[in-house]
Amino acid sequence: MKRLFVFLACLMSLAIFSCSDSKDDNGDDPNGGNSSNITLELSTTDIVFEAGGGEKEFYITCNGDWTITNTSQWCKTDITSGNGNATISITVNPSELYDDQNTNITVKAGTNTKILTVTQKKKDAILLTKDKYDLPTTGGDITVEVKSNITYTTTIPQEFNWIKQADSKSRALETKNLNFKIEANPNMDKREGFIIFKDNASELADTVHIYQAQKDELILTQDTYNVPAKGETINVELKTNIDYEVIIPEDAKEWIEQLVSRASRVDKLSFTILESTIYDERQAEIIIKDKNSDLADTLHVIQKQVDAIILSQDKYEISSAGETISVEIQHNIQYEVIIPDTVSSWVKLIQSRAIQASKLNFNVLENKNYKDRNARIIFKKKDGDISDTLYIQQQQRKKIILSQKTFNLPATYSRISNVEINGNNISYYDIIIPQDAQSWIKQNGWGSSTVLNLYLNFVVEANPMNESRKSIIVIKEKSTSLTDTLIINQDAMPEVYTGDLILQGVEDLKNFKYKKIIGNLTIKANTSIEELGNTLEEIEGDLIIEGKYDNNTFSSFEGLSNLKIINGNFKLIVDRPRGARNGMNNLSSFVGLESLEIITGNFEITSITSGSSSSRPGYSGECSYALTKLESFKGLEKLKSIGGSFRITSTTHGSWDSSMNKLKNFEGLENLETIGGNLEIISYKKNETTFALDVLSSFKGLDKLQQIGGSLNFLPSSSAEYYVSLPAFSSFEGLGNLKSIGESFRIGDYYTSLESFSSFTGMEKLEYIGNNFIVRGQTPNLASFSGFTNLHTIAGDLEIYLSKGGTSLQGLDNLQSVGGTLNIRGSANLKGLGKLNNIGKDFIINSVSSFEGIGNITTIKGDLSIQSYDLTSFKGLESLSSIEGDFIMKDGRDFESFEGLNNLKTIKGNFELQSSQMFNKFTSFEGLNNLQVIDGSFKLTAISSTVHYASSFNALESFKGLNNLERIGGSMELTSTIVEQAKVSSSFKSLASFRGLDKLTSIGGNLILSCNDNPAQYPTSCTSFTALQSCEGLNHLEIIGGSLIFKAGYFKVFESFNGLENLKIIGSNICIKMDQLTRSLSSIHAFNSLQQVNGEEISIKDCVILKDFTPLQNVLQTFNGTFITEGNGYNPTKEQILNGQGKPQE
DSSP states (O other), X not given: OHHHHHHHHHHHHHXXXXXXXXXXXXXXXXTTTOOTTOOEEESOSEEEEOTTOXXXXXXXXXXXXXXXXXXXXXXXXXXXXXXXXXXEEEEEOXXXXXXXXXXXXXEEETTEEEEEEEEEOOOOOEEESOXXXXXXXXXXXXXXXXXXXXXXXEEOOGGGTTEEESOOOOOSSEEEEEEEEEOOOOSSSOEEEEEEEEESSSSOEEEEEEEEOOOOOEEESOOEEEEOTTOEEEEEXXXXXXXXXXXXXXXXXXXXXXXXXXXXXXXXXXEEEOOOOSSSOEEEEEEEEETTSSOEEEEEEEEOOOOOEEESOOEEEEOTTOEXXXXXXXXXXXXXXXXXXXXXXXXXXXXXXXXXXXXXXEEEOOOOSSSOEEEEEEEEETTSSOEEEXXXXXXXXXXXXXSOOEEEEOSSOEEEEEEEESOSOGGGEEEEOOGGGTTTEEXXXXXXXXXXXXXXXXXXXXXXXXXXXXXXXXXXXXXXXXXXXXXXEEOOOOSEEESOEEEOSHHHHHHOXXXXXXXXXXXEOSSOOGXXXXXXXXXXXXXXXXXXXXXXXXXXXXXXXXXXXXXXXXXXXXXXXXXXXXXXXXXXXXXXXXXXXXXXXXXXXXXXXXXXXXXXXXSTTOOOEESTTOOOOTTOTTOOEESSOXXXXXXXXXXXXXXXXXXXXXXXXXXXXXESSOEEEEEEESSTTOEESTTOOOOTTOTTXXXXXXXXXXXXXXXXXXXXXXTTOOOOTTOTTOOEESSOEEEOOTTEEOTTOOXXXXXXXXXXESSOEEEOSBOTTOOOOTTOTTOOEESSOEEEEOSSTTOOOTTOTTOOEESSOEEEESOSOOTTOTTOOEESSOEEEESOOOOTTOTTOOEESSOEEEEOSSOOXXXXXXXXXXXXXXXXXXOOSSOOOOTTOTTOOEESSOEEEXXXXXXXXXXXXXXXXXXXXXXSOEEEEXXXXXXXXXXXXXXXXXXXXXXXXXXXXXXXXXXXXXXXXXXXXXXXTTOOOOTTOTTOOEESSOEEEEEOOOTTTOTTOBOTTTTOOOOTTOTTOOEESSOEEEXXXXXXXXXXXXXXXXXXXXXXXXXXXXXXXXXXXXXXXXXXXXXXXXXXXXXXXXXXXXXXXXXXXXXXXXXXXXXXXXXXXXXXXXXXXXXXXXXXXX
């Protein structure tokens, strides 16, 4: 029975499983799998639509559920599923295709599937890819591309018989290229035709239009005209159908003029041929040309020459000695030479080649008479009235003799001296300088050295022109007609001078006419420079204006008014040596440089005076003055750029000197936008009685300055020998658009005085300083750093060294990054640095009482160095987690705790506290609770000065607060060091143990507790470490990488090294030396676990109650150095300890 029951159960399970599979196989059946009795019929299986689309219906006959599937986008059914019989509507969109398209609609009911095919016919078309053709007059072939899917006919109307079809075959349903030939147009009018392409079965058609240009003509009825020399008007007829232009050659426009007609179309042209004034025939070709093509015709005009005889020189003055002259003749006719009989005896024609001679030579014989004589020679046309006359004048036998008749001079200013004539009295002669030469040639006196000789002198001014010039000076005897001539030829002034040029006196200035200098120009300004003449425009080098000796005539830069560019340095240097009292003291501005736009190098103004250093004024030569009237930079309004540095330097060596004592600001530089180098203001004064830049109060005038590529240095250096101050300077007003300083911004130095300086107003747009920002010196009125509204980055150091402790750092509120060292001295706190989050190097504070205000600093990438009496804690540094350099603190008079350093985890350098009589208020290291690693040394150093005892760290009880410190990479040193004069070392008097260093496992260097007194000389000098009992707290210390040194402290209660039980390795020596008077250290049992001492010496001395050395037995087995015991309660040798005699035998 049981087996039967199991069998039936299996059969039932199989049946259920089979039913389940059957249902899954019919998952797509709309009738849920009951499809065996479902029937499906469609009213049609094909439906056809025209190209225009539309709507049609078909009928479904079905006794169950059905679905419709359609993937087409252009054919849609109104429903997609239903039950039973139904009418289905099909909608088809219009077709733009030129081929038929079709799609299948699938209807499914149960297991039955029916397909309905929907077809849409193509769109009929005739398409022309181009329906317009333009052809030239000459005709040509065209190809018409026709796209069609019908049969069509090509028709050319009868009137267009000039259009021929080259191929008339037509094939439907394809693209066809039809060729047509267009014959040449013989007419002067354009013509138009068309070709029709038409469907044979409908009105569908398209048309191609043909446009052909007319035949162009331009014909002159006469193309050559001969015109006489006197000129005339000619009328030119032409036949044309084009728009034309008349082109008269440029070289003929001066003698041929076209008369303007008022008609809209010119068929007759008139030209006036002007009278000819030249002696050669001339011709011109006038071109009449189609404006739109190369069609043209040419009109030739030929004009006869003017007949003439011309002598190149018609008057000759001959000395009494006679000479041969050569007469140049220009002619285009035959002529004859007529020499009157009255002169034929002394004027002879040497050579004559009849009418074709172009140059004739005449010999004028010596005049032996004492009377002038004249001759007139006629050159005459043989068969006409045309003639010219040659005049010859010959002097009498007596004459004026010049020692030199011709002078060839350079373009520069020159002197002609000692022109000798045969006379001895200037009153006998007239010196005639031509009117056009009197501006540049002047007679400059005369002299007489003998009774027969007279000397004349002349001055020739520099030639400012770029062309040479010449003049002839006539020297005439008053009582007679005797004359002689002095010829002066002067070279052209070149525009460019190459090389260095130094101008010293008036003559040098007058000679200067250059537009450009390639080299340096130095002007020794001993006088006004107006004589320069304003020709200079560019200097490819330096412009140096020097005033070395007494000069009050230099009052402006007039003479340089066209100077635009200095491609080098511009230096104004006034250096007054002792005894030279005045230096350019009438120069008040830079008027005269109104055209100067660019200085590519430095712009330097240097004033140095060297008056007497005596404290008693009043005697001659004692005081020296330079640039005492210079008030502004007016005249430099166009200066936009200084490529190098802009530097103003005033140095007064005399006690009562004055230098630039009226310069208030920078007015005149309103358009200066960039300084590529430094902007520097430098002033050195011998003492307070000297005046140098004393009224300079601001940078007003530099309103457009946006960028300083170098540094802004304001009294950047000082000297104990000189008084460095700007008593009137109050702010940086005028630099309101300055956005960046490429290098450093430096204000003052240790010995400088800025007594009126009160704010940084004017720095509101400064965003970036590319290197250091340094503020030093005496600034008693500087209350804050307000003005630095937008300063966010200082790429270098920020050093603030303030003489007044109340100055606030407010104003630096947006400063985020200092790329170098942050060094603050003299501010009460650091409020104002609230956004500072990066210090790239060291963080140094001096005389600051609080860190409050700098709470965003997380990492110091260099040292944290503190020297302050007033600092009580580190509140304000709560975000600081890492110091990548040393932690150094000195002079902590009021210091109480390390609170504020709660998040500090790592010090990668040394941790060091150092003082003489300070650090006597803090009791532990609470506040450093998260400090885990000191990669350098841990040092607490009490060091005496020459007057103060070494008395520090006397409130320190333990190392609590360093509970998480695991490693010291360097040494751990607690030392109290004295010098001879102080004598007393009294430090660490409350330190009882090392508790608080619970996690410290290794010290990379030495472990030192030391007092370096000299008990033999000062037996009571050391009272340090009086409370230390043991090394408890160092219980996890395993390794000391250097030496273990306990030396010369007053360890009166120090009993043992308990706490060092886990110490296994000492990398160097052991040195233990106690005070013989204290009777301390009775046990070294903590060294039982010590395995290695890798140094050269183990020394234990003056431990008067220490007797048991057996704890060293283990380590001495591997120790190879020197072992010393001396002054102890028992002093065994190494061998004794190894032999089991480490303590006295009972």
